Amino acid sequence: MESLIDFVNRLQRACTTLDDYGGGNNGLSSLWEALPSVAVVGGQSSGKSSVLESIVGRDFLPRGSGIVTRRPLVLQLHKTGNGTEEYAEFLHITNKRFFDFSLVRKEIQDETDRITGKNKQISSVPIHLSIYSPNVVNLTLIDLPGLTKVAVEGQPETIVEDIESMVRSYVSKPNCLILAISPANQDIATSDAIKLAKEVDPAGDRTFGVLTKLDLMDKGTDALDVIEGRSYRLQHPWVGIVNRSQADINKSVDMMVARSKEREYFETSPEYGHLAAKMGSEYLAKLLSKLLESIIRKRIPNILALITRSIEELERELNQLGRPVAIDAGAQLYTILGMCRAFEKIFKEHLDGGRPGGARIYGIFDNQLPAAIKKLPFDRHLSLQSVKRIVSESDGYQPHLIAPESGYRRLIEGSLNHFRGPAEASVNAVHFVLKELVRKAIAETEELKRFPSLQIELVAAANLSLEKFREESMKSVLRLVDMESSYLTVDFFRKLHIMETQESLTTTTTDQFGDGHFKKIASNVAAYINMVSDTLVKTIPKAVVHCQVKQAKLALLNYFYTQISHSQGKQMGQLLDENPALMERRLQCAKRLEVYKKARDEIDAAVWVR
Numbered sequence: 001m002e003s004l005i006d007f008v009n010r011l012q013r014a015c016t017t018l019d020d021y022g023g024g025n026n027g028l029s030s031l032w033e034a035l036p037s038v039a040v041v042g043g044q045s046s047g048k049s050s051v052l053e054s055i056v057g058r059d060f061l062p063r064g065s066g067i068v069t070r071r072p073l074v075l076q077l078h079k080t081g082n083g084t085e086e087y088a089e090f091l092h093i094t095n096k097r098f099f100d101f102s103l104v105r106k107e108i109q110d111e112t113d114r115i116t117g118k119n120k121q122i123s124s125v126p127i128h129l130s131i132y133s134p135n136v137v138n139l140t141l142i143d144l145p146g147l148t149k150v151a152v153e154g155q156p157e158t159i160v161e162d163i164e165s166m167v168r169s170y171v172s173k174p175n176c177l178i179l180a181i182s183p184a185n186q187d188i189a190t191s192d193a194i195k196l197a198k199e200v201d202p203a204g205d206r207t208f209g210v211l212t213k214l215d216l217m218d219k220g221t222d223a224l225d226v227i228e229g230r231s232y233r234l235q236h237p238w239v240g241i242v243n244r245s246q247a248d249i250n251k252s253v254d255m256m257v258a259r260s261k262e263r264e265y266f267e268t269s270p271e272y273g274h275l276a277a278k279m280g281s282e283y284l285a286k287l288l289s290k291l292l293e294s295i296i297r298k299r300i301p302n303i304l305a306l307i308t309r310s311i312e313e314l315e316r317e318l319n320q321l322g323r324p325v326a327i328d329a330g331a332q333l334y335t336i337l338g339m340c341r342a343f344e345k346i347f348k349e350h351l352d353g354g355r356p357g358g359a360r361i362y363g364i365f366d367n368q369l370p371a372a373i374k375k376l377p378f379d380r381h382l383s384l385q386s387v388k389r390i391v392s393e394s395d396g397y398q399p400h401l402i403a404p405e406s407g408y409r410r411l412i413e414g415s416l417n418h419f420r421g422p423a424e425a426s427v428n429a430v431h432f433v434l435k436e437l438v439r440k441a442i443a444e445t446e447e448l449k450r451f452p453s454l455q456i457e458l459v460a461a462a463n464l465s466l467e468k469f470r471e472e473s474m475k476s477v478l479r480l481v482d483m484e485s486s487y488l489t490v491d492f493f494r495k496l497h498i499m500e501t502q503e504s505l506t507t508t509t510t511d512q513f514g515d516g517h518f519k520k521i522a523s524n525v526a527a528y529i530n531m532v533s534d535t536l537v538k539t540i541p542k543a544v545v546h547c548q549v550k551q552a553k554l555a556l557l558n559y560f561y562t563q564i565s566h567s568q569g570k571q572m573g574q575l576l577d578e579n580p581a582l583m584e585r586r587l588q589c590a591k592r593l594e595v596y597k598k599a600r601d602e603i604d605a606a607v608w609v610r
């Protein structure tokens, strides 16, 4: 059975491959933040690297002046069987084992530079290093850049705050144990590590005080006040450490030799001898390993809850994002046609009710058309002066004897011409409503949201069809108007004639061919136009609905269907070119979902949960 630490290690590595290392996480919940970890914090030259190397028992960290650690190093230690060969692996280099630890150091330097550039910038993207060795305990430590007070040449002025905020982002997590490194040869009150730990963990529950350089203290002084918790009290006892000195490093003193020298130092020390069993890097490693394991055990239910919640969120999002686009032409055509049907359904709902928009067409017929007809300038056309002029022009040299037949015709034809305007306006108004409904229906078709190119193509094809319907509709309504001019309603005039004859028998008119006569003509024509107007107000909507609305419902995408049936796979692929950001998001969600599901299954199956 693998250890809990190994399990968390695997999750940590998975997090890094998912670009999840805390902070902003593309709106996805962070598993990284929920995983317990141990972060190593300290001022520059406090001895952080030395402590880490002592814990590992190998020389492998970059050394030098200035800020050497410029990216977090997630150091995962895996205990292997006695006698097995030690090796290291990086997450960013797959399938390569490093048996030479000087190459590990070089790779850390190179990989740091790859992300930060050579100009000593810092980056919060961690490097993952796993070390497999019989000389380690199962433990994961995160080495962070040393807290510094001043920027050196070539570094941006903000580096001091940048480092502090990066370190703070790690140690603020309630799941992070803080390994606060302070050198014994400096006043503990000035320790950068303790200062930060105090801020983020005021109760001292998760802070481990580590005092390095005990051997470098002035003769006659000791660090017992700190180590015994009198100077600064923490919930966990302080651990004193004696690392290799610079001279030892220069002489490449073996780490195993250094470990035994450290042990000997404490065992023989007059000041710290009584605490020897609880001092030194080996003890520190074991202590941390045990503690980390017990913290992970406690946190497993929380981690499981987070994973379960994230799985639900991811599945929901993936559902919304839709399936990835098929590769073969048949499946692509099927997908496209499915979306067309969805769009057409929504478009029809707008027209038939269920969704708003269709009522605007009735508004055109019920309000706009009658209002426009009412505004037509018949008064002017049928004014006394205009009637006299038109009638006399139609009479020619021979004035009419009884009724001005040709004058009537010209007056009526002239009036009927005015109906063309409102008829055309109705067609155009309906056309614009239909276009607007196409736009709305496209926007409301969930399935289409992923495919901007297909949306554009569908709108273009639908608009082309609407244009054709408009042409047909225009022809039909104008034909209705023209038909009224082509053949006048005989009955109307016959009845009129009978009424006028009866009228002339009962009244004596002195002004038979004066103004009264022309006024009568005007009023007869107006009555006829009124009758025609009543007819057109009823028939124009019929023509418009027949030619535009009904056609739009039946054949809006016919043109598109003809086109797509002749398309090659490549053209269909182009229509289904999703927004790249969306594709990326789906990929990220799917990858994350796979990792989380695997993790959930492992937790479910593991004995250590029960």
Ligand SMILES: Nc1nc2c(ncn2[C@@H]2O[C@H](COP(=O)(O)OP(=O)(O)OP(=O)(O)O)[C@@H](O)[C@H]2O)c(=O)[nH]1
Pocket (backbone or CB within 6 Å): 042, 043, 044, 045, 046, 047, 048, 049, 050, 051, 063, 064, 065, 066, 067, 068, 069, 146, 212, 213, 214, 215, 216, 241, 242, 243, 244, 245, 246, 247, 249
């Ligand atoms: N004598 C002695 N020297 C130590 C001890 N710990 C660290 N040193 C020396 O102190 C110097 C700095 O140690 P590092 O381990 O590099 O310190 P660091 O905190 O990693 O430094 P930066 O990465 O530069 O921030 C080195 O020369 C070490 O040899 C110790 O316990 N005793």
